[in-house]
Amino acid sequence: MTGTVKATKTAPTAPVRRAGASRARQRRRSALFGGGAVVLLLALATVSLTVGELPMTPYVALRALVGAGDEGDVFVVQEFLAPRLTAAVVAGAGLGVAGSLLQRLFRNPLASPDVMGITGGASFGAVSMLAVGASQALIPLGALGGGLLAALLLGVFAWRSGLDVTRMVLVGLAVQAGLAAAVNFMVVRFPAELAGSALQWTTGSLYGRTWTEVWAVAGAVVLALAVAFTLHRRLAVLDLGDDSAGGLGLNTSAARLQLLVTAIVLASLAAAISGPVGFVALAVPHVVRFLAGPPTPGTLALCGLAGAVLLLASDLIVQHVLPVEGLPVGVVTATLGAPWLLVLMIRQSKAVNRSSL
Amino acid sequence: MNTSTSGRGLRRFGAALSAVLIGATALTACGDGKTADDKPQKAGAEADAGFPRTVEHAMGSTKIPARPARVVVLDTGELDDVTMLGIKPVGAVSPHMKTAGGFPNYLKGKTDGVKDVGPLLEPNLLKIAALKPDLILSSKVRHEKVYKKLSGIAPTVFTETTGGPWKENLAVHAEALGLEKQAKNALTAYENRAKALGEEIKKKYKGKMPSASVVRFVAGPTRLYQKSAYSGIVLNDIGLARPTSQSSTDPEVTMLDVSPEQIDKAEADLIFVTLADDPSKTKQKDVTSNPVWKDLNAVKNDKVFTVPDETWMSGIGVQAAGHMLADVAKAAGVELPKK
């Protein structure tokens, strides 16, 4: 009998902390930040509806949102402001959750739709639509299809290794690079008027979204998010490594595939209404981890909220803060996300160094 | 479907629009006449003859209830056409993405007070709506994506594309504005003038039309503009010959990318050069420092002329073409025939 085991056996009433104290603490923390994110999101939404060329009071904007009040206000809110706002929220949430899923699946803090070829695929799909002269209404479908195509390529090339993590990251990088090259190849051949649109589509923009697009994508994103949360338990088990997960009766390949497809679908759907917006999927999980601790279903939800906040805030900056009009929102997410991510990484590496002393 | 959307948009905006119209009329009536210019008087003479009318265009058919007075144009060709027809638009896009505002220089005086509604690629829909326009003009290739939203703001008429078919586009714009006769007259006058210029040049060159080459330096490969491009059509109206490298009449093929070593394809009696971007971003230096360029007869004979990009390339229409005629006359050393 060992000392430790004996100690707990002979003194079972020793100061054992309340069961799940840390879990409750973390849940409180997630709830706190979740509440904060919701408040922030509502505030940003209010700003996006009330500030700008046609300013109106929140009351008027809210009434206009439900179709009451001045017809002109109703039209502006319902046709211009609300679809763009909804698109930002939906795409941001999809990207945040997709990023979180991918980073955990690949156990790589840099895994994101950008690295895995999904954003490259979305660009490729959108630009292909432009290249063949299809209606601009089909571009979102092109982006969605391109993202899924990239995922398919990834699957084909990485499948034989049983979805091995390292290999998938490498294949993803190759797919991304290849598709980016294909996009460049097409764009340099475009006449000037198409090259401009192509640039807008390969950087990500929320301009001119229609309700048809927004509702279709929003519905699909909600479904995919539901699947993501349902699969969270499997993801947590996968976090233990393949041997432990297999020992717990999880079919690791199937679970990884389910989660991967969910993340890819989320990222591709986001790309369909926002274009390939970079950095949201990459930065959001880090920010959430920094604020709310290790991953739980709660922090996964937080990733969705934080993604929505980040994309909406970036889009507001594009519309109201920048002196130059019409910049793609992806430019802002990248400029906001990159330094923030750097700060986090430096902090983290410092923390690691400290703890190793 | 387009008719129905624009119809719904109209109903939605009906009240607001009529209010604005009444307001505008009131302003015109009691204003000092400065903002009114000579246009409302002219329009007033013809009253609203021919309106309401339905215009068939690239996105379907659109009903225009009354002669448009508050027009928003979302591209440079539309801006040229509309100002040429004596209408000062209430809003226009800035011609180049990422440059803050700035309408073409050659339209100076005709664009004072025109509201900049944002960049060409993503015009600010709210700014457009805030202007309460009664007609929006653009093209499918530019703004197909937001056609429905635009037609919710005001009747919106789109041409298929811009550039090459600029004369047909003028006819569409004129129909929407109810100014067909003016447009036709202006176009005929231009064409006659171009032809007369051609005669002068032919005389000067002893009966043999000289050839003209159009080189554009952009951020990217250098381009040779074809017969089917807007500039090509103007040169063709004059009757200038074109080198084989620029003889495409296919509207889909309006330019040819060349490397600095292939610049011998630009050989012609007269070479017109435009700069679409900051010269440091273009291949201008690489091209003009290349022996192939220096070996061109036009270069040796000092027959290379730098002309404004905004009249030869981006500003499309009768007014821009008029400036082109002047540039060509100067290059060929002849008097530009009077209008």
Place this chain on the structure above:
Amino acid sequence: MTTTTQRPPERQSNELATHGLDLRYGDRSVIEGLDLVLPGGAVTAIVGPNACGKSTLLRGLNRLLSPAGGSVTLDGADIHGMPARSLALRMGLLPQQPVTPEAITVEALVRLGRYPHQRLLSPWSTADQAAVEAALERTGTAALRDQPVDRLSGGQRQRAWIALALAQDTELLLLDEPTTFLDLRHQLDVLDLVAELHSEAGRTVVMVLHDLGQAARYADHLVVLKDGRLAAAGPPAAVLDAGLVKSVFDVDCRVIPDPETGTPLVVPKSTAARHTAAASL
């Protein structure tokens, strides 16, 4: 503890067996034609030199590796014919170097052991919580429940992982070198815990061990592998002798009774003797 006494009385024997088992990694054959019976209700230690296939065999016994030939049975049923979850309800596994998710707490880790007991959307049940509490108690990690696993000492961390396997609540436990990287004191802690699981909770344990003396002391049944083949199997006292150690590990030694327990104790011969032996090879 409560959970183990709740078991149905008609106990399965929990006898694992391999039948002509071939295990490969790609083209490399690791285990060849292995016929083996691992008695139920006993503690079995698998020993052998490095790269003899011990860990591979353990992975094969738990379906982490599909056989290239032959089969593995649990109480006569082919484990590859069973749903993964059913197998996970009967057999738990502690891998040699488990991946500890960043910043996960001990309790959160142990809760994951309940995975095979949960359905896709089923909520966390009182039975789940009871199993977790029992596992924390038994491994002496209850006081550490809110600590991040990656900040624990090696011994504490190993006990947290064993707690996860216990929360899985299986009659059969596979442990892959559970004492690696631990100092002697913590090695003994872990092995004593294993002994206790067997003696008090009646669990069948199969573990890969490095130390022959510890294997002999803690196991009822010894499996000795060499180059992917069975070198010997049986009770330690019957199996472990100088000839076997020489032929399997290439070490000249004496095997004497452990002065503490009487189990066989391998005492390598002096350096000089071993060096001449090595030179003669």
